[in-house]
Amino acid sequence: MPKPKAMNFQHPIGEKPKNIWPTIRRIFFYMREDTFLFCFIFAAIVCSSAAQVIGAALLQYIIDDFILPLAQNYNEDLQQGFIKILFYMGIIYCLGAAASYTYMRLMLLLSTKTLYKIRQDLFHKMEALSIHYFDQHTHGELMSLYTNDTDTLREMLSNSVANFVAASLLLLGVFSTMLVFSWQLTVLVILQLFLIFYCMKKIGGKSRLYFKQQQNALGQLNGFIEEIIDGQKVVKVFCHEEHALTDFSKLNEDLCRVSTNANIFSNILMPIMSNIANIHYALTTILGSILAIYGILSVGTVIAFLQLTRNFSMPITRISQQFNTMLSALAGAERIFRLIDEPPEEDQGSITLTTSDDKRNTINGDTTCDLSLFSWKIPHKDGTLTYHPLTGHIEFKNVFFGYKTNQPVLKGISLQAVRGQKIAFVGSTGAGKTTITNLINRFYDIAEGTILYDGIPIKKISKTSLRQSLSMVLQDTHLFTGTVMDNIRYGCLSASDKAVIHAAKLANADTFIRHLPQGYETDLTADGINLSQGQRQLIAIARAAVANTPVLIFDEATSSIDTRTEALIDEGMKSLMQGKTVFIIAHRLSTVKNADMIMVLEQGTIIERGSHDELIEKKGKYYQLYTGMFELS
Numbered sequence: 001m002p003k004p005k006a007m008n009f010q011h012p013i014g015e016k017p018k019n020i021w022p023t024i025r026r027i028f029f030y031m032r033e034d035t036f037l038f039c040f041i042f043a044a045i046v047c048s049s050a051a052q053v054i055g056a057a058l059l060q061y062i063i064d065d066f067i068l069p070l071a072q073n074y075n076e077d078l079q080q081g082f083i084k085i086l087f088y089m090g091i092i093y094c095l096g097a098a099a100s101y102t103y104m105r106l107m108l109l110l111s112t113k114t115l116y117k118i119r120q121d122l123f124h125k126m127e128a129l130s131i132h133y134f135d136q137h138t139h140g141e142l143m144s145l146y147t148n149d150t151d152t153l154r155e156m157l158s159n160s161v162a163n164f165v166a167a168s169l170l171l172l173g174v175f176s177t178m179l180v181f182s183w184q185l186t187v188l189v190i191l192q193l194f195l196i197f198y199c200m201k202k203i204g205g206k207s208r209l210y211f212k213q214q215q216n217a218l219g220q221l222n223g224f225i226e227e228i229i230d231g232q233k234v235v236k237v238f239c240h241e242e243h244a245l246t247d248f249s250k251l252n253e254d255l256c257r258v259s260t261n262a263n264i265f266s267n268i269l270m271p272i273m274s275n276i277a278n279i280h281y282a283l284t285t286i287l288g289s290i291l292a293i294y295g296i297l298s299v300g301t302v303i304a305f306l307q308l309t310r311n312f313s314m315p316i317t318r319i320s321q322q323f324n325t326m327l328s329a330l331a332g333a334e335r336i337f338r339l340i341d342e343p344p345e346e347d348q349g350s351i352t353l354t355t356s357d358d359k360r361n362t363i364n365g366d367t368t369c370d371l372s373l374f375s376w377k378i379p380h381k382d383g384t385l386t387y388h389p390l391t392g393h394i395e396f397k398n399v400f401f402g403y404k405t406n407q408p409v410l411k412g413i414s415l416q417a418v419r420g421q422k423i424a425f426v427g428s429t430g431a432g433k434t435t436i437t438n439l440i441n442r443f444y445d446i447a448e449g450t451i452l453y454d455g456i457p458i459k460k461i462s463k464t465s466l467r468q469s470l471s472m473v474l475q476d477t478h479l480f481t482g483t484v485m486d487n488i489r490y491g492c493l494s495a496s497d498k499a500v501i502h503a504a505k506l507a508n509a510d511t512f513i514r515h516l517p518q519g520y521e522t523d524l525t526a527d528g529i530n531l532s533q534g535q536r537q538l539i540a541i542a543r544a545a546v547a548n549t550p551v552l553i554f555d556e557a558t559s560s561i562d563t564r565t566e567a568l569i570d571e572g573m574k575s576l577m578q579g580k581t582v583f584i585i586a587h588r589l590s591t592v593k594n595a596d597m598i599m600v601l602e603q604g605t606i607i608e609r610g611s612h613d614e615l616i617e618k619k620g621k622y623y624q625l626y627t628g629m630f631e632l633s
């Protein structure tokens with residue numbers, strides 16, 4: 001069994017961001033409308049950290065000025081003062097807790113608002129990208145931006161940022177207060193700091209390495225499971241269950257081994273840190289007591305300092321915990337912004353489709369899309385406009401094209417297709433048939449030559465208008481979540497129910513749709529998994545029928561339909577194709593036999609062209625393919 005690929009939608013853990021500051025600036029830019037809220041959150045964080053520092057520092061005052069004097073000799077005024085200061089301390093702690101609650105809640109609000117805007121921009125840009133971009137990036141890579149990357153960014157904004165800032169402020173406040181209380185005890189704190197950083201570097205580095213390995217192993221395992229689920233039928237047919245189990249066990253063992261290592265290192269970090277903190281606490285107590293005995297420090301100062309050391313180790317742990325989350329969130333944000341910064345699909349076309357009354361045509365009083373009412377609106381440099389009828393005349397003049405530079409796929413293609421003509425492309429796999437149709441709708445722009453649509457170079461036509469005038473039925477039909485009615489209406493959103501049913505009848509899809517549990521209102525889920533491949537194609541043909549465009553492209557559209565259904569829809573397609581320019585790509589030569597013109601493609605060039613009878617008479621490549629088919633059958 002081939003080695004499974006790692007699931008490519010998991011970005012490795014520990015991937016570092018490359019441009020931290022520009023990325024942070026950009027995230028702030030998304031919050032620009034909430035500057036007041038942001039400032040309020042910052043103020044709440046400052047209050048919360050200050051409350052902790054002041055609370056701890058007040059201890060010194062309470063002990064030295066109230067508790068110790070009260071212990072030596074009771075005094076009514078002192079007791080009153082003591083109660084008062086305890087009351088103030090309580091208020092300070094309550095205010096601190098309220099500030100913490102406020103900033104956490106508001107940060108959550110701010111993060112969801114920011115994420116909303118980022119997701120909007122991401123999807124907006126994705127829709128504006130060219131097909132070329134999707135050729136270069138996998139489905140998994142793109143999905144990961146919406147799932148993993150936005151999720152870590154959300155976690156960072158809602159949780160880590162506030163925690164990080166609060167912990168840093170607390171650390172700063174505690175350290176300054178410690179310095180004011182006693183420089184001698186602060187030296188111990190600095191030594192503890194060095195030790196903590198050393199352990200974090202050593203153990204944290206090892207832990208990151210094993211987590212990276214764990215992520216890869218998890219990716220391998222998930223990829224394998226996904227592959228086995230997808231290929232369950234093949235596994236069963238070839239009795240590969242045992243093999244699959246062995247391969248799975250090996251991957252599972254790998255994951256178990258690296259996870260154990262990763263978790264050992266991450267789990268020992270916390271106990272080591274808390275032990276260092278405990279040792280430091282003990283040393284501070286001893287040194288503080290000595291200093292108190294020699295009268296260098298007051299008892300209150302030592303106790304307050306001890307309280308501050310507790311407050312000191314906690315923010316360090318919090319900062320170290322948030323740091324990695326923030327780094328991976330920033331790396332994710334960089335990937336998101338990279339997509340947002342991608343140049344959108346270029347469109348310099350200024351010629352658009354228009355109708356004299358800008359209304360849709362009606363069939364029996366129902367709204368439908370009928371592009372026969374439309375014409376091309378051509379703006380001129382002098383500001384005048386001319387109109388040219390939309391007929392669906394396509395012409396290729398010596399077209400060269402390659403998906404990559406220096407690797408031509410189409411070499412000098414010239415052809416003409418006029419209204420009412422059915423042009424078929426045949427040829428071996430990879431010859432360039434689909435590529436020709438991809439150029440008509442400008443999924444890609446040509447390198448050399450010209451493509452004319454109704455005599456207009458297609459580069460001058462706006463892509464939206466161009467694509468509005470074409471319908472494509474592909475072999476791998478895509479159905480969206482929604483009813484059958486909605487899916488057919490996708491071809492023309494303004495079409496009425498009656499027009500949709502009319503289109504379905506035209507494509508001969510009506511009968512099977514009526515047999516579905518809820519007919520046209522049957523819900524389709526997960527790309528129409530509850531339908532057969534042939535039924536999905538019939539819906540796609542009906543979708544093209546409702547769009548009613550002057551140019552129709554069928555790319556292997558009837559490949560999954562049995563011969564009986566094919567004969568049925570052939571009949572329907574005849575009326576659908578009437579008066580239209582039709583391009584058909586088919587491996588099954590019976591489908592193309594009645595085409596007006598058959599083009600035989602070989603390695604990007606048209607080697608033969610003519611009607612079926614002409615090509616058979618010619619006894620060339622088409623003849624070989626055709627007779628070969630008979631031999632095969």
Ligand SMILES: Nc1ncnc2c1ncn2[C@@H]1O[C@H](COP(=O)(O)OP(=O)(O)OP(=O)(O)O)[C@@H](O)[C@H]1O
Nearest residue numbers: 135403404409427428429430431432433434435436
């Ligand atoms: N998006 C793409 N990026 C790079 N190369 C591509 C892309 N699509 C197709 N190709 C290459 O272009 C060549 C022509 O492909 P095309 O899909 O047009 O062939 P085809 O004749 O339609 O084949 P088939 O009958 O198998 O569908 C092939 O060599 C293919 O590998």
